[in-house]
Amino acid sequence: MIRINEITxxxxxxxxxxxxxxxxxxxxxTAQAHLGQTRxxxxxxxxxxxSVASILADMQLDEATVTAGLLHDTVxxxxxxxxxxxxxxxxxVADIVDGVTKISKMSFESKAVAQAENIRKMILxxxxxxxxxxxxxxxxxxxxxxxxFQPSVKQRLISQETLEIYAPLANRLGLHRTxxxxxxxxxxxxxxxxxxxxxxxxxxxxxxxQAYIDKVTGLITEMxxxxxxxxxxxxxxxxxxSIYTKMxxxxxxxxxxxxxxxxxxxxxxxxxxxxxxxxxxxxxxPVTGRFKDYISxxxxxxxxxxxxxxxxxxGERIEIQxxxxxxxxxxxxxxxxxxxxxEKGKKGSNRDxxxxxxxRQILDWQRDLQDPREFMASLRIDLFQDEVYVFTPxxxxxxxxxxxxxVDFAYAVHSKVGDQCAGAKVNGRLVPLGTVLKNGDRVxxxxxxxxxxxxxxxxxxxxxxxxxxxxxxxxxxxRARSITLAKEMLEKEGRKLGVNYAKALxxxxxxxxxEEFSFPSVDELLSQVGYSRLTPxxxxxxxxxxLHPGEKLTEKxxxxxxxxxxxxxxxxxxxxxxxxEGIKLSGVDDVLFRFASCCNPLPGEPIVGYITRGRGVTxxxxxxxxxxxxxxxxxxxxxxxxxxxxxxxxKIRIVSRDFKGALSQVTALLTSDDVNIHSGxxxxxxxxxxxxxxxxxVKDLQQLYGVLDxxxxxxxxxxxxxxx
Ligand code: MN
Numbered sequence: 147m148i149r150i151n152e153i154t155x156x157x158x159x160x161x162x163x164x165x166x167x168x169x170x171x172x173x174x175x176t177a178q179a180h181l182g183q184t185r186x187x188x189x190x191x192x193x194x195x196x197s198v199a200s201i202l203a204d205m206q207l208d209e210a211t212v213t214a215g216l217l218h219d220t221v222x223x224x225x226x227x228x229x230x231x232x233x234x235x236x237x238x239v240a241d242i243v244d245g246v247t248k249i250s251k252m253s254f255e256s257k258a259v260a261q262a263e264n265i266r267k268m269i270l271x272x273x274x275x276x277x278x279x280x281x282x283x284x285x286x287x288x289x290x291x292x293x294x295f296q297p298s299v300k301q302r303l304i305s306q307e308t309l310e311i312y313a314p315l316a317n318r319l320g321l322h323r324t325x326x327x328x329x330x331x332x333x334x335x336x337x338x339x340x341x342x343x344x345x346x347x348x349x350x351x352x353x354x355x356q357a358y359i360d361k362v363t364g365l366i367t368e369m370x371x372x373x374x375x376x377x378x379x380x381x382x383x384x385x386x387x388s389i390y391t392k393m394x395x396x397x398x399x400x401x402x403x404x405x406x407x408x409x410x411x412x413x414x415x416x417x418x419x420x421x422x423x424x425x426x427x428x429x430x431x432p433v434t435g436r437f438k439d440y441i442s443x444x445x446x447x448x449x450x451x452x453x454x455x456x457x458x459x460x461g462e463r464i465e466i467q468x469x470x471x472x473x474x475x476x477x478x479x480x481x482x483x484x485x486x487x488x489e490k491g492k493k494g495s496n497r498d499x500x501x502x503x504x505x506r507q508i509l510d511w512q513r514d515l516q517d518p519r520e521f522m523a524s525l526r527i528d529l530f531q532d533e534v535y536v537f538t539p540x541x542x543x544x545x546x547x548x549x550x551x552x553v554d555f556a557y558a559v560h561s562k563v564g565d566q567c568a569g570a571k572v573n574g575r576l577v578p579l580g581t582v583l584k585n586g587d588r589v590x591x592x593x594x595x596x597x598x599x600x601x602x603x604x605x606x607x608x609x610x611x612x613x614x615x616x617x618x619x620x621x622x623x624x625r626a627r628s629i630t631l632a633k634e635m636l637e638k639e640g641r642k643l644g645v646n647y648a649k650a651l652x653x654x655x656x657x658x659x660x661e662e663f664s665f666p667s668v669d670e671l672l673s674q675v676g677y678s679r680l681t682p683x684x685x686x687x688x689x690x691x692x693l694h695p696g697e698k699l700t701e702k703x704x705x706x707x708x709x710x711x712x713x714x715x716x717x718x719x720x721x722x723x724x725x726x727e728g729i730k731l732s733g734v735d736d737v738l739f740r741f742a743s744c745c746n747p748l749p750g751e752p753i754v755g756y757i758t759r760g761r762g763v764t765x766x767x768x769x770x771x772x773x774x775x776x777x778x779x780x781x782x783x784x785x786x787x788x789x790x791x792x793x794x795x796x797k798i799r800i801v802s803r804d805f806k807g808a809l810s811q812v813t814a815l816l817t818s819d820d821v822n823i824h825s826g827x828x829x830x831x832x833x834x835x836x837x838x839x840x841x842x843x844v845k846d847l848q849q850l851y852g853v854l855d856x857x858x859x860x861x862x863x864x865x866x867x868x869x870x
Contacts, residue, residue: 147189147190147192147193147196148193148196148197148200150169150170150173150196152200153169153173153196153199153200153203153212154166154169154170156200156203156204157169157203157209157212160206161208161209164209165209166209168209168210168213168235168239169199169209169212169213169216171234171235172213172216172217172235172239173196173216175216175217175220175234175235176192176195176216176217176220177192179220179224179225179226180192180195180219180220180223180224183223183224185292185295186292186295186296187292187294187295191219191223194219194288194289194292195215195216195217195218195219196216197288197291198215198216198218198281198284198285198288199212199213199215199216201215201284201287201288202215202280202281202284205280205284205321207277207280208277210236210238210239210242210277211242211277211280211281213235213239214239214242214243214246214277214281215281215284215285217231217235217239217243218243218246218247218281218285219250219285220243221243221244221247222247222250222251228240228243228244228247231243231244241275241278242275242277242278242281245275245278246278246281246282246285248586249278249282250282250285276319279315279319280319282312283312283315283316283319283321283324284324286308286312286328287324287327287328289304290304290305290308290327290328290331290332291331293305293331293335301335302335302336304335305331305332305335305336306332306336308328308331308332309328309329309332309336312328313325313328313329313332316328320448320449320476320477322449322477322478323478326385326387326388327385329385329386329387329388330385330386330387332387333386333387333390337390340390341386341390343400344386344389344390344400345386347400347401348383348386348389348400348406358407358460359381359382359407361459362381362407362409362458362459362464363379363380363381363409365429365459366379366409366411366426367379369425369426369429370411370413370422373421373425375413375414375418375421375422376413376414376418377411377412377413377414377418377422378411378412379409379410379411379412380409380410380412381407381408381409381410382407382408382410383406383407384406384407384408384465389403389406407464407465408464408465408466408467409464409465409466409467410466410467410468410469410474411466411467411468411469412469412470412471412474413468413469413470413471414470414471415470416441416470418470419441419452419468419469419470420452422468423452423454423468426454426456426466426468427454427456430456430457430458430459430464431456431457432454432455432456433454433455433456433457433463436453436454436455436465437452437453437454437455438452438453438454439452440452440453441469441473448476449473449476449477450469450473450476450477451467451468451469451473451477452467452468452469453465453466453467454466454468533545533546533547533548534546534547534548534549534550534583534584534585534587535585535586536555536583536584536585536586536587536588536589537586537587537588537589538559538588538589538590539588539589539590544558544559544589546558546583546608546609547608547609548608549582549608550582550583550607550608550609551579551580551581551582551583551606551607551608552567552570552572552577552579552581552583552589552591553567553570553579553580553603553606553607553612554583554607554608554609554611554612555570555583555589555591556570556591556593556612557607557609557611557612557615558609558611558612559591561611561615562593563591563593564599564612564615564616565597565598565599565615565619566593566594566595566597566598567579567591567592567593567597567599568592568593568594568597568854568867569591569592569594569855569858569866570589570590570591570592571589571590571592571864572587572588572589572590573587573588574588574590576858576859576863576864579603579606580605580606592858592865592867594867594868595769596751596767596769596847596868597851598619598623599615599616599619599620600616601616601620603616604616604617625669625673625676627676628672628673628675628676628677629669629672629673629676630676630783630785631675631676632672632673632674632675632676632682633647633672635675635676635682636672636675636682636685636686639682639683639686640686640689643686643690645686645689645690645693650689650693651668655689655692655693656668656671656689658692659671659685659688659689659692662688662692663680663685663688671685739755739763739764739765740763740764740765741764741765741794742756742764742765742766742767742770742772744766744770744771744772744870745766745767745770745772745870746767746794746795746796746797746870747765747766747767747770747794748794748796748844748846748847748850749786749794749845749846749847750786750846750847750848751767751768751847752767752768752769753765753766753767753768753784753785753786754766754768754773754781754782754783754784755781755782755783755784756773756776756780756781756782757780757781757782763782763784765784767870770870771870793822793843793844793845794843794844794845794846795824795841795842795843796841796842796843796844796850796868797839797840797841797842797868797869797870798839798840798842798850798854798866798867798868798869799837799838799839799865799866799867799868799869800812800837800838800839800840800857800863800865800866800867801835801836801837801838801863801864801865801866802835802836802838802860802862802863802864803834803835803836803862803863803864804834804836804862805828805830805836805838807862808836808838808860808862808863809828809836809838811860811862812838812857812860812863815853815856815857815860816840816842816853816857819849819852819853819856820849821842821843821844821849821850821853822842822843823840823841823842823843824840824841824842824843825840825841826838826839826840826841827839835864839869850868851868854866854867854868
């Protein structure tokens with residue numbers, strides 16, 4: 147096992163007056179916390195956080211990050227709380243540990259490749275402090291290094307996840323060394339035979355042995371010396387995973403890949419980079435199309451270097467990379483290196499300012515970038531505040547704008563889910579629909595086919611999709627209502643004037659009328675009346691003139707008034723709603739009707755009538771599943787009017803984690819809302835959940851949903867729905 151002194155010694159080499167006590171204190175704490183725990187290798191668990199801290203020290207990160215590395219598993223795997231960490235090691239360390247713990251709690255193992263980019267973005271968004279990612283990557287690196295001890299199924303799952311999520315993440319952050327090592331380890335576990343083949347192939351290749359590396363290194367070193375340029379040379383075999391992808395992409399055998407080796411020349415100044423490039427090209431012939439200047443145009447992750455491929459001393463192609471010491475540091479350690487330059491000696495500096503510096507720097511560097519997509523891709527890392535990533539119950543990820551609510555989420559899943567959204571659970575708990583979602587939340591929508599979008603939702607939804615759908619619904623709803631209203635007004639008014647609206651509609655007169663008013667349809671004419679943009683009187687006057695050419699309605703009205711004055715009767719009373727039933731059937735008079743027991747429609751909810759044979763009209767909820775089987779021409783439209791204060795039955799179902807407490811709370815809520823319980827049945831399930839079903843009596847839909855909303859807020863209740 148690595149000793150703590152090795153770690154503190156390392157830190158002391160790159161930090162001025164380091165706070166080594168903090169690291170030592172964390173070491174003692176973590177050793178006690180993990181006492182008695184072992185890894186699968188049989189080693190004490192402590193060896194893992196020690197290795198992680200050591201990797202972080204190799205990346206030359208600050209004391210807080212190394213300390214967090216030592217503590218990173220204490221909250222997840224021991225009884226330690228984040229408050230304890232904060233009390234002992236301060237807020238900065240605690241925040242990093244907290245971030246790592248949050249990411250570790252999520253498993254991305256079995257996610258499809260298509261989701262990988264979203265997951266990476268979510269991790270970036272969750273890690274408000276970039277150091278959280280450094281610790282997470284160091285953690286993953288050590289776990290990959292010790293993967294041998296895991297069962298083979300686990301090896302494959304973890305490798306797949308590493309390849310899809312963590313290696314690209316390391317690349318994004320410019321941690322090339324980490325990325326290479328992770329990729330090679332993944333290849334080893336995912337394609338052991340390929341890994342073995344490449345390993346042996348590289349070793350036996352005549353231009354990849356150590357002797358060849360030494361020879362070329364020697365030639366370049368000599369050349370530098372002759373030209374009085376200070377610098378150093380290193381040769382290394384390309385990492386196995388990149389050889390593998392090259393074989394795969396270009397369909398090549400191992401022996402067809404020439405530049406298995408890359409040489410790196412590190413020089414003192416930018417000017418020297420180009421000088422050395424010229425010298426190399428003067429002794430070895432450059433391969434056309436292989437020269438790349440990432441110094442004048444850096445990569446999105448801040449990588450800078452010039453690359454060239456030349457025909458080397460034995461007639462073999464070799465790749466040569468030339469860069470300065472500083473550029474090399476960025477290439478090896480990416481953001482971490484950058485961090486180092488910026489923050490050296492600046493203790494306790496504001497993290498937001500640091501992030502801002504970093505962002506501004508990236509913006510500066512990328513102003514010259516040619517590919518706007520690359521620019522945007524890297525920019526997203528920094529502008530993560532605008533987005534929130536949440537999980538569906540199945541573990542899929544949805545990207546939403548900041549401030550988004552469960553209703554936005556519901557519409558993102560499916561417009562129907564949005565339209566019927568009746569409640570929401572976040573991380574297993576019921577919450578109000580206006581709750582603002584946070585990164586990593588697991589969101590579950592409770593739908594109810596009786597529910598419709600509410601105007602209130604417009605006050606809190608953030609996505610354009612949700613807004614559009616809700617407005618659309620309200621518009622359609624209002625229009626439908628206005629058309630119904632117009633029909634009623636025209637019928638009522640028409641009866642007074644002796645104009646039969648229903649007949650005129652049947653005879654096609656209303657269509658003609660709509661044309662005369664230049665409306666595209668009868669519905670449009672009606673909606674104009676319903677919205678009070680056109681008076682029923684005006685419509686009827688025209689209709690009258692059409693039906694009785696030569697006569698004028700005004701004359702008839704005067705005549706009627708005279709007659710009415712002569713013999714006052716109540717013969718022309720407007721139709722009254724049917725007494726005792728509380729509803730009015732539009733277009734049909736004096737028929738028997740009753741409420742369907744399958745759906746028990748409530749006052750206020752959309753309903754339809756069905757003309758039965760010999761039993762009058764049955765009233766169903768408009769979305770009652772039985773309607774599908776009905777003969778369409780026997781379905782009539784009906785609406786509520788003059789509702790009486792009589793109770794209507796409704797069935798509700800409540801699922802709760804415990805029974806006794808929930809039952810008394812639920813019944814108390816029902817009673818306090820004046821909801822009468824007609825009957826009830828209860829059942830305990832094997833999973834410990836209790837299911838209660840009540841038939842209750844309510845005045846209307848509003849009362850029912852009002853009390854259901856309250857029941858949903860009872861702690862133990864996981865579900866409260868109206869059932870039919
Ligand atoms: Mn760990």
